[in-house]
Amino acid sequence: MDVVAHGLWGGALFCRRGRRQFFGGLIIGMAPDLLSFGVFHVTHPRWILLRLAGEISGPPAFSILPAYVFYAYNLTHSLVMWAIAFSFLWLFIKRPPWLFGAWLLHILCDIPTHATSYFPTPFLWPFPTPFVNGISWATPEFLLANYSCLIVVYTGIFLYSRKKESLPRN
Ligand SMILES: [Zn+2]
Secondary structure (H helix, E strand, O other): OOHHHHHHHHHHHHHHHOHHHHHHHHHHHHHHHHHHHHHHHHHOHHHHHHHHOOOOOOOOOHHHOOHHHHHHHHHHOOHHHHHHHHHHHHHHHOOOOHHHHHHHHHHHHHHHHOOOOOOOOOOOOOOOOOOOOOOOOOOHHHHHHHHHHHHHHHHHHHHHHHHHHHOOOO
């Protein structure tokens, strides 16, 4: 799924808990991609400019991606690594780090929305992963359906919070 939609789904999970939790869910929901492809984009501004100018199309070719993108992608898109990090955080802060659920949602959403031809989700890494040949999130149909769902969900959250605010308080 695209990084913006990941962030919005992560934020939607936690927005009922207040603004800080919403932004926490938003950032953590985007983190797996920001820590892998995000680093590449920040360090290759020329690629972004050419992409925006329409001189190149599609995602970055495998040949121009540095090795760290592949390592970071494995690390950030693994349910195994997520479970280890979640457990350590839980031990460290002495309560379940629920916001980290936005990261889990990111991985779960990526599994069926990546084709095996380009970065299928290595959800069992470092163990052998039976890659899922999913529907690419970049197809116009999927983008339309995904953002339509996001609009419905955020409208529902907005209407629910307005209704709650209008109820008389004791
Ligand atoms: Zn991802």
